[in-house]
Amino acid sequence: MDIIVENLTKIYGTQRAVxxxxxxxxxxxxxxxxxxxxxxxxTTMKAITSYLVPNKGDIHVGEFSVIExxxxxxxxIGYLPENNPLYNDMPVVDYLRFVARIQGIDKSRIYGRILxxxxxxxxxxxxxxxxxxxxxxxxxxxxxxxxxxxxxxxxILDEPTSGLDPNQIIEIRDLIRTIGREKTVILSSHxxxxxxxxxxxxxxxxxxxxxxxxxxxxxxxxxxGQEMLKFTIEDGGKNDITTALQKIQSIDWVNPVxxxxxxxxxxxxxxxxxxxxxxxxxxxNNWVLTEMVVVETKLEDIFHELTMN
Amino acid sequence: xxxxWIIASRELNSFFNSLMAYILLIAFLGFSGFFTWISxxxxxxxxxxxxxxxxxxxxxxxxxxxPGLTMGLLSEETRSGTIELLLTKPVSDWQVLAGKFxxxxxxxxxxxxxxxxxxxxxxTLGPLDHGSVWTGYLGLILMxxxxxxxxxxxxxxxxxxxxxxxxxxxxxxxxxxxFGVLSGNFNGFLGGIFSYLSLSTHFESISRGVIDTKDLxxxxxxxxxxxxxxxxxxxxxRF
Numbered sequence: 001m002d003i004i005v006e007n008l009t010k011i012y013g014t015q016r017a018v019x020x021x022x023x024x025x026x027x028x029x030x031x032x033x034x035x036x037x038x039x040x041x042x043t044t045m046k047a048i049t050s051y052l053v054p055n056k057g058d059i060h061v062g063e064f065s066v067i068e069x070x071x072x073x074x075x076x077i078g079y080l081p082e083n084n085p086l087y088n089d090m091p092v093v094d095y096l097r098f099v100a101r102i103q104g105i106d107k108s109r110i111y112g113r114i115l116x117x118x119x120x121x122x123x124x125x126x127x128x129x130x131x132x133x134x135x136x137x138x139x140x141x142x143x144x145x146x147x148x149x150x151x152x153x154x155x156i157l158d159e160p161t162s163g164l165d166p167n168q169i170i171e172i173r174d175l176i177r178t179i180g181r182e183k184t185v186i187l188s189s190h191x192x193x194x195x196x197x198x199x200x201x202x203x204x205x206x207x208x209x210x211x212x213x214x215x216x217x218x219x220x221x222x223x224x225g226q227e228m229l230k231f232t233i234e235d236g237g238k239n240d241i242t243t244a245l246q247k248i249q250s251i252d253w254v255n256p257v258x259x260x261x262x263x264x265x266x267x268x269x270x271x272x273x274x275x276x277x278x279x280x281x282x283x284x285n286n287w288v289l290t291e292m293v294v295v296e297t298k299l300e301d302i303f304h305e306l307t308m309n
Numbered sequence: 310x311x312x313x314w315i316i317a318s319r320e321l322n323s324f325f326n327s328l329m330a331y332i333l334l335i336a337f338l339g340f341s342g343f344f345t346w347i348s349x350x351x352x353x354x355x356x357x358x359x360x361x362x363x364x365x366x367x368x369x370x371x372x373x374x375x376p377g378l379t380m381g382l383l384s385e386e387t388r389s390g391t392i393e394l395l396l397t398k399p400v401s402d403w404q405v406l407a408g409k410f411x412x413x414x415x416x417x418x419x420x421x422x423x424x425x426x427x428x429x430x431x432x433t434l435g436p437l438d439h440g441s442v443w444t445g446y447l448g449l450i451l452m453x454x455x456x457x458x459x460x461x462x463x464x465x466x467x468x469x470x471x472x473x474x475x476x477x478x479x480x481x482x483x484x485x486x487x488f489g490v491l492s493g494n495f496n497g498f499l500g501g502i503f504s505y506l507s508l509s510t511h512f513e514s515i516s517r518g519v520i521d522t523k524d525l526x527x528x529x530x531x532x533x534x535x536x537x538x539x540x541x542x543x544x545x546x547r548f
Contacts, residue, residue: 046393049397050397051393051396051397051546051547052547052548053547053548071399071401074397074398074399075399077397079394079397081390081393081394081397083390085389085390085391085392085393085394086391086394087319087323087391088389089323089326089327090319090322090323090326094322098315098319099398101311101315102312102315102316102398102399102400103398103399104399146394
């Protein structure tokens with residue numbers, strides 16, 4: 001089921017939480033929402049799940065509009081809200097049974113689905129405990145289980161790995177990747193590495209607008225215009241090396257790394273690479289190049305640059 | 310519709326898990342038993358074979374206990390965020406409200422059912438007018454339904470359960486006693502209006518054994534209007 005968001009605008013009082021956003025997500029795609037707090041990620045997700053009514057624009061989940069046919073939309077979506085609200089007084093299995101019934105799963109299939117979800121989300125040992133007794137990580141798994149139990153075509157997950165330990169994060173990540181293959185998934189996160197590992201495409205939202213849309217590699221290329229290198233040159237004097245490097249045509253600037261006499265950082269001019277030139281300079285002067293690394297713009301830096309203006 | 314029952318049964322289970330139901334039952338039956346059989350205007354003091362002693366105390370205990378039952382129904386869901394979970398499931402606002410209403414009404418009916426032994430006992434003590442007992446119970450149920458509806462509305466306006474409880478009592482007290490008092494102070498048209506608005510007027514009328522359409526319209530309005538207001542409060546979240 002494709003999700004098509006067209007000119008979505010949501011206004012709270014005088015603040016435009018979501019400002020004329022449009023994008024598409026296709027079946028089999030896992031889309032990541034990134035953005036600072038208050039950027040509009042959760043609001044956009046709430047609009048897709050028909051919890052909020054847009055002020056302007058429309059969202060289509062499959063052929064259904066969230067404005068005209070919200071009940072149909074809700075049937076095909078599995079939603080894990082921010083902060084994972086749960087009925088704390090219910091045992092896990094009872095809660096899943098409640099959700100299964102409310103989602104309209106056939107009575108005869110409910111028992112089987114509950115067992116499948118318990119297995120899938122690793123809740124075997126906790127299934128008879130009251131939700132209030134579970135640790136945050138297990139509560140998160142229950143939240144995921146209720147989102148998956150009716151096998152929806154669309155998954156909207158607001159910070160699904162929040163509160164999980166690194167092992168659990170990997171498990172959930174793999175789970176999302178596996179499930180994502182046949183479903184349409186939108187997930188939001190603050191953990192950039194996780195978005196990179198799980199998502200096919202990233203949408204960076206800031207102050208209600210989309211500031212970037214692309215695969216992690218494309219985003220990097222877009223922001224990282226010029227090559228940056230870090231390297232270590234031994235057997236030479238700091239000043240001699242710096243002068244020699246500055247003479248290289250393709251180098252834009254040279255920065256000796258503070259605290260070290262042998263480590264340097266350079267940025268090349270646009271569309272050039274200085275790696276061979278540096279090597280040849282070292283050979284000419286009998287210096288020894290012991291380390292050279294291409295600095296990849298971290299997703300954090302892309303995020304920072306795009307959202308801090 | 311089965312969604313209403315799914316929500317109602319979850320809520321009913323929650324009442325029993327949280328011990329709310331047991332506290333209500335014990336307190337309600339405790340007061341009812343005491344004031345029907347032992348003290349106040351009890352059956353032996355009054356000397357007549359009727360259930361008026363019970364209805365008289367139940368008129369007050371239900372008025373105070375029902376806001377306690379309804380105070381968390383919506384405000385707790387809003388506070389914990391589960392309202393967002395519920396409203397993004399394929400259920401309508403009405404089904405949610407109807408389910409919560411039904412669960413509380415069922416609990417009250419269970420409490421009332423436990424007083425049937427009073428009825429049976431008094432029937433063996435003297436000539437009992439059976440019709441007036443049944444209409445008396447009907448009056449209690451209609452009154453309870455009205456206060457449940459008011460309580461549900463009160464729960465929809467605040468995240469804070471105490472505010473919900475006090476608002477329900479505050480609104481309820483007008484219908485329960487204030488309008489009745491005012492109708493005594495005014496004559497003619499104004500007195501008539503207050504008398505019609507007062508729940509005691511209609512409750513007494515029904516308890517006496519007369520089921521007038523006037524009374525039924527009153528109760529159905531008192532049940533329907535707060536529910537409609539509660540639904541509009543729920544709908545406001547969407548915007």
